[in-house]
Amino acid sequence: xxxxxxxxAKNDNDEIVNIEEVSLEMRKSTRFTxxxxxxxxxxxxxxxxxxHFRHKTEVDCNLETYLHKMxxxxxxxxxxxCLSQGKPFTITLNRKxxxxxxxxxxxxxxxxxWEECCDYRPETFDLTRYYDSVAEEQSIGSFVADILLTSxxxxxxxxxxIKVSHPCExxxxxxxxxxxxxxxxxxxxxxLIASCRLxxxxxNNTYMETIRQESRRKKNDEExxxxxxxxxxxxxxxxxxxxxxxxxxxxxNPSRFCLNETVSCGDKEKLIDRHRRRNQLLYEILxxxxxxxxxxxxxxxxxxxxxxxxxxxxxxxxxxxxxxNRLTPEEDKPIFCKLYKKLQTKPQCHSTQAIECSAxxxxxxxxxxxxxxxxxxxxxxx
Ligand SMILES: [Zn+2]
Ligand SMILES: [Zn+2]
Numbered sequence: 001x002x003x004x005x006x007x008x009a010k011n012d013n014d015e016i017v018n019i020e021e022v023s024l025e026m027r028k029s030t031r032f033t034x035x036x037x038x039x040x041x042x043x044x045x046x047x048x049x050x051x052h053f054r055h056k057t058e059v060d061c062n063l064e065t066y067l068h069k070m071x072x073x074x075x076x077x078x079x080x081x082c083l084s085q086g087k088p089f090t091i092t093l094n095r096k097x098x099x100x101x102x103x104x105x106x107x108x109x110x111x112x113x114w115e116e117c118c119d120y121r122p123e124t125f126d127l128t129r130y131y132d133s134v135a136e137e138q139s140i141g142s143f144v145a146d147i148l149l150t151s152x153x154x155x156x157x158x159x160x161x162i163k164v165s166h167p168c169e170x171x172x173x174x175x176x177x178x179x180x181x182x183x184x185x186x187x188x189x190x191x192l193i194a195s196c197r198l199x200x201x202x203x204n205n206t207y208m209e210t211i212r213q214e215s216r217r218k219k220n221d222e223e224x225x226x227x228x229x230x231x232x233x234x235x236x237x238x239x240x241x242x243x244x245x246x247x248x249x250x251x252x253n254p255s256r257f258c259l260n261e262t263v264s265c266g267d268k269e270k271l272i273d274r275h276r277r278r279n280q281l282l283y284e285i286l287x288x289x290x291x292x293x294x295x296x297x298x299x300x301x302x303x304x305x306x307x308x309x310x311x312x313x314x315x316x317x318x319x320x321x322x323x324x325n326r327l328t329p330e331e332d333k334p335i336f337c338k339l340y341k342k343l344q345t346k347p348q349c350h351s352t353q354a355i356e357c358s359a360x361x362x363x364x365x366x367x368x369x370x371x372x373x374x375x376x377x378x379x380x381x382x
Contacts (some may be wrong), residue, residue, distance in 0.1 A: 247300030318363035
């Protein structure tokens with residue numbers, strides 16, 4: 001094993017001490033041990049390096065065990081302090097809200113089998129208002145929770161799992177128990193627990209949703225450190241919003257696009273009526289769900305062209321190459337032009353350059369992939 005430095009250790013009273021709290025006197029009088037391997041540690045307080053605890057002898061100690069044990073300890077300790085001092089310990093997650101118009105929803109008929117008319121909205125809960133006791137390594141059903149939060153007020157328990165190397169077992173998630181999973185990969189991640197504010201940026205997941213979100217998540221996205229599973233949906237009365245994305249082409253210039261994020265499923269018919277009255281659009285696609293294939297914009301362009309609308313756009317052109325930059329939305333993404341040397345233009349241009357380009361040649365082989373949109377959508381020809 002190489003040198004493993006830790007910032008936290010156990011003292012003689014089995015309490016955890018942070019190296020920042022260790023004084024020279026304390027160093028002399030205290031015997032520090034490692035929470036992971038149980039071996040003795042010395043507190044290194046030199047002026048050159050960052051202060052740390054070091055194993056006195058070479059041992060087979062590992063960071064994962066350290067983080068797992070320390071994570072459990074830190075959570076229980078911090079949570080108990082919050083309870084006794086009346087301080088909040090919060091979790092923020094995206095709660096799912098399903099459409100309340102189950103039988104009359106106008107979006108539903110256009111969705112795929114696996115899609116729903118629903119929305120997600122972030123909500124913050126103070127766990128201490130619901131759960132008044134906390135303990136490590138507790139049995140629940142056929143599982144053992146790293147930490148179990150229980151309630152004398154009758155709320156169903158919540159399992160807190162410290163994830164160091166392995167994600168939460170599938171069976172645990174499928175069991176339906178509420179779970180908060182906290183991922184720790186380095187010592188600094190323990191500060192997240194001490195902050196008393198956990199945030200799940202992805203949402204309240206069922207197991208299937210997690211798999212879907214994983215497949216949709218982009219390569220370079222940072223791994224979220226907190227995940228929630230099986231929290232209840234928000235009450236349906238709250239639902240009045242289903243994000244609908246719109247792609248439209250204009251009657252007076254089909255190569256100009258209109259893109260919007262709009263309305264609730266309940267307002268959809270009104271939106272279509274309004275567009276019919278204004279008579280500015282030629283063709284429109286309403287997208288009802290996120291999609292993990294090609295984007296809405298290039299699908300819209302390719303689909304409109306296939307339908308026979310005379311539009312020009314570089315995404316349709318034989319000489320374009322898709323730009324992988326994932327941060328830019330497709331409608332603004334510069335495309336790469338394979339003819340830039342010959343045309344003496346910049347290697348990248350906006351896809352609307354096609355309107356003025358002399359070399360533009362639409363070619364199905366170049367855009368066929370863009371037609372593979374998997375999400376639910378509706379097309380309207382005005
Ligand atoms: Zn150790
Ligand atoms: Zn609906």
